[in-house]
Structures are given as structure tokens and as C-alpha cells.
Amino acid sequence: MQGDYVKNYRSRTEKSRRLYSRAAKVFPGGISHNIRYFEPYPFFVNAAKGKQLHDVDNNKYVDYWMGHWALILGHSPKPVADALAEQVRNGTLYGTVNDTSVELAETIQKLMPRAEMMRFSTTGSEATMYAVRLARAKTGRRVIAKAIGGWHGFNTTLMQTVNYPFESEEGPGLVQDEGQYVESIPFNNLDASLKVLETIKDDLACVIIEPVLGGAGCIPPADGYLQGLQEFAKKNGSLFILDEIVTGFRLSLHGAASIYKLEPDLFTLGKIAGGGMPIGIVCGDKDVMSLADPVSIKEKEARCAIGGGTFSANPVTMAAGLATLNFLKKNKQVYSKIDRLGSMARKGIAKIFAEEDIPCQVTGLNSIFLTHFGVDAVKDASDVANSNKKILTKYHLALMADHGIFFLPTKMGAFSYAHDESDVKKLLAATEKIAQSGILK
Numbered sequence: 330m331q332g333d334y335v336k337n338y339r340s341r342t343e344k345s346r347r348l349y350s351r352a353a354k355v356f357p358g359g360i361s362h363n364i365r366y367f368e369p370y371p372f373f374v375n376a377a378k379g380k381q382l383h384d385v386d387n388n389k390y391v392d393y394w395m396g397h398w399a400l401i402l403g404h405s406p407k408p409v410a411d412a413l414a415e416q417v418r419n420g421t422l423y424g425t426v427n428d429t430s431v432e433l434a435e436t437i438q439k440l441m442p443r444a445e446m447m448r449f450s451t452t453g454s455e456a457t458m459y460a461v462r463l464a465r466a467k468t469g470r471r472v473i474a475k476a477i478g479g480w481h482g483f484n485t486t487l488m489q490t491v492n493y494p495f496e497s498e499e500g501p502g503l504v505q506d507e508g509q510y511v512e513s514i515p516f517n518n519l520d521a522s523l524k525v526l527e528t529i530k531d532d533l534a535c536v537i538i539e540p541v542l543g544g545a546g547c548i549p550p551a552d553g554y555l556q557g558l559q560e561f562a563k564k565n566g567s568l569f570i571l572d573e574i575v576t577g578f579r580l581s582l583h584g585a586a587s588i589y590k591l592e593p594d595l596f597t598l599g600k601i602a603g604g605g606m607p608i609g610i611v612c613g614d615k616d617v618m619s620l621a622d623p624v625s626i627k628e629k630e631a632r633c634a635i636g637g638g639t640f641s642a643n644p645v646t647m648a649a650g651l652a653t654l655n656f657l658k659k660n661k662q663v664y665s666k667i668d669r670l671g672s673m674a675r676k677g678i679a680k681i682f683a684e685e686d687i688p689c690q691v692t693g694l695n696s697i698f699l700t701h702f703g704v705d706a707v708k709d710a711s712d713v714a715n716s717n718k719k720i721l722t723k724y725h726l727a728l729m730a731d732h733g734i735f736f737l738p739t740k741m742g743a744f745s746y747a748h749d750e751s752d753v754k755k756l757l758a759a760t761e762k763i764a765q766s767g768i769l770k
């Protein structure tokens with residue numbers, strides 16, 4: 330990697346560099362979530378408030394990563410911080426049922442009536458694992474269809490065709506046989522997807538799909554794509570599962586299902602629903618969810634085994650999630666604001682790079698966005714894999730080092746309610762400087 334921005338980054342992050350060398354001795358790769366590493370080393374954060382991250386070397390960054398896109402109200406927003414402070418005084422883990430969990434579930438159900446029943450877990454990875462297990466239990470079939478590049482967390486079942494090259498194994502530790510019951514379909518190509526589904530239809534338990542590919546590159550669905558998959562699944566007696574862990578409460582208060590008029594049998598939520606605390610939720614059709622009922626289904630063989638987790642439905646997460654959803658319900662302007670900022674950013678970035686003759690596509694919708702260099706169109710994960718990630722990394726690192734603006738390199742950005750128009754202006758001014766500097770050519 331070359332350029333003054335790397336030098337600048339190193340000289341501003343001396344303490345982070347030392348911390349990283351300590352971290353690399355205790356964590357493989359120095360991190361606990363693979364995507365948090367970037368070159369030359371990540372800066373270490375010791376505080377965050379509103380739209381800002383603060384690092385151990387006293388640098389401040391306007392944050393567009395926003396806790397894996399979970400923090401729709403920004404870092405430590407007052408209503409959530411107050412609810413957390415009160416809850417922590419009243420206990421952090423009861424290890425038994427609590428009233429706030431019922432309130433949070435009822436709130437979700439009112440906003441998303443298809444959540445006839447739900448189960449809370451601690452991570453999204455568990456929620457998607459539960460969802461596909463329920464689908465297998467309901468249908469008595471084995472095969473799960475997912476999108477190429479689709480990311481549903483680190484559970485073993487869905488850890489297939491996530492990383493490029495998609496057709497190769499995801500690496501040692503996963504038994505090859507585990508992959509034989511997962512089929513992958515090309516996102517946004519309905520004909521090709523249906524052809525794949527047709528070949529496995531007798532054993533197809535479910536289709537699980539993100540309405541907008543998130544981790545794979547911020548790609549909205551083509552018209553009719555999701556509806557076509559849903560139609561096939563329903564006709565075929567398979568479950569249609571929408572993974573709304575990113576999109577739920579981000580694209581709208583009622584999720585992507587309401588935007589695209591979908592009726593998933595099951596769907597998963599996470600991130601925003603936990604108000605900055607760990608959460609995953611599997612929800613949907615009562616008949617399907619009831620297969621996991623340990624009270625009325627006494628025989629072990631008849632019951633779908635989901636629903637563990639020492640920390641599931643813990644009162645701290647419940648309080649933070651409820652405070653967040655209550656705020657969103659009362660303040661509908663959150664969405665008009667963050668969506669407007671998203672649209673300004675997408676248009677502004679595309680215009681700047683076009684003026685500088687740097688070919689790129691800016692994808693996204695509402696409050697999420699990502700720039701892809703050197704491609705004409707971005708409709709699936711392969712287009713993203715074929716884009717120029719080196720240029721994107723340089724762009725993001727230059728924003729970080731020289732302009733105090735943080736995107737997790739190569740990952741999509743998200744606005745929060747704590748951002749405002751001045752942030753977009755700063756982002757665009759910085760983008761213009763970087764584009765004009767020649768480092769991206």
C-alpha cells in the first residue's frame with residue numbers, strides 16, 4: 330500500500346499500532362470478528378457518542394459503519410442510554426423470564442404483524458440457524474437455498490458460498506457433507522434461480538434470502554426477483570424466509586417485507602432491534618414457530634430443537650431494544666432524515682467520480698450505500714467480487730486517515746439519526762479531494 334494517507338494514518342495511530350501488536354498475540358489476526366481487520370492495522374476505539382468514534386490516540390471519526398449498521402440512532406442515544414442505566418441498576422441477567430421481553434415482542438408484532446410468534450436469541454447467526462432448522466422441521470425436507478454471496482452469519486449450516494470464489498469450499502473445519510444440503514442461487518437472476526430451485530424442489534425446505542444483499546455489497550433486489558422466489562417457494566410447499574437482520578427497522582419501521590410487499594413464512598431480525606445490545610430474532614408463522622413449543626410438545630422427537638442461549642432475552646438487550654423501537658415509533662422523521670442523507674450521499678459521490686472520470690457505481694437505497702469501482706453494473710455478489718476492491722480500500726482508508734471519516738474498508742456505509750447534512754457535505758468534500766488527488770487512478 331502506498332500514499333501519504335498510510336503514513337498519515339500510522340503517525341496518527343501510534344497507540345493503536347502498539348495495541349494491535351498485543352492483540353495479535355491474543356486473538357488470531359488480532360480481532361474477534363474477521364471483517365474488523367484492515368491494513369495496516371485497525372484503530373482501537375475507547376469511546377463513541379452520537380455520530381462519532383474516538384480512538385486511543387485521541388482521533389475522532391465520523392462513523393459510517395455504525396456498529397455493523399445496528400446503531401440507527403447513533404452511539405449511546407439518550408433514550409437508550411437512560412433505559413440501559415436504569416436496567417443495569419435493576420440487574421443484567423435474570424436467567425429467567427422478564428416483562429420487558431414480552432413488551433418488546435408485542436411492539437415488534439404490532440410493527441410487523443407477520444411476526445405471529447418469535448424467539449429471541451443473542452446473535453443473528455443463531456436466529457438464521459433456527460429459521461432454517463424450523464423450515465426443515467416443518468417440511469420434512471433437507472435442502473436450503475440461499476443466494477450466492479448471501480450472508481446469514483457464522484452458523485455452520487449457512488456458511489456456504491459466502492466468499493469469492495463462491496463455488497469453492499469456505500475452508501477447513503467445515504465438513505464437505507454439510508454443504509450438500511445447501512444450494513446457491515444467483516441473486517437478481519430469477520430465471521437462473523428458478524432453474525436451480527426446480528432441480529431440488531422435492532427436497533427443498535426453504536429459500537432464505539436477504540432482501541438487499543448487505544455484507545456482499547449493498548445490492549437492492551431487481552423488480553420481481555424476491556416476489557418470484559416467494560411464489561416458487563409457496564407453490565412448492567417450501568418456506569420463504571426473509572433475513573431482515575440488516576433491513577428490519579432500517580429500510581422502514583415495518584421492514585423490507587412491507588416495501589417489497591412480501592409475505593415471508595419466517596423472517597429474522599437483529600441489529601437495530603437490540604438497540605446496540607446483542608440480539609437475534611426468528612419470527613413468523615404461528616404454526617411453524619409452534620413446532621418449537623416445549624410446553625405443548627412433550628415428545629422430544631416431535632419438537633424442533635431451537636431456543637437456548639444463556640443470554641437470550643436478557644433484560645439489558647430487551648430494555649435497549651424497546652427504547653429504540655419506541656423512539657422510532659414516535660419519531661417517524663428518523664426515516665425521512667436518514668433516507669434523505671443517503672440519497673444525497675449516493676448522488677453526490679456518483680457525480681464527483683463521474684466528473685473525475687473514475688468509473689464506479691454507487692449502490693444502495695434509503696440510508697445505506699456503497700461505492701464499487703471499475704464496474705458498469707452491480708446486480709449480484711459476483712459483480713462486487715469483480716469490482717476493484719483495491720481502489721475502494723484506498724478511498725476508505727484515505728477518508729479515515731486524512732479526513733476523520735470512518736467506513737469499515739470495503740463495507741457499506743449507513744446513516745444514523747445523529748448524522749446531518751453537514752456530514753454529507755464533509756463526506757463529499759473529502760471525496761472530491763481524494764478523487765482529484767489521483768490516488769484512485
Ligand SMILES: Cc1ncc(COP(=O)(O)O)c(C=O)c1O
Binds near residue numbers: 482573
Ligand atoms: C443479513 C445478516 N444475517 C445475519 C447476520 C448475523 O448476525 P450476527 O452478526 O448478529 O450473528 C448478519 C450480520 O451482519 C447479517 O448481515
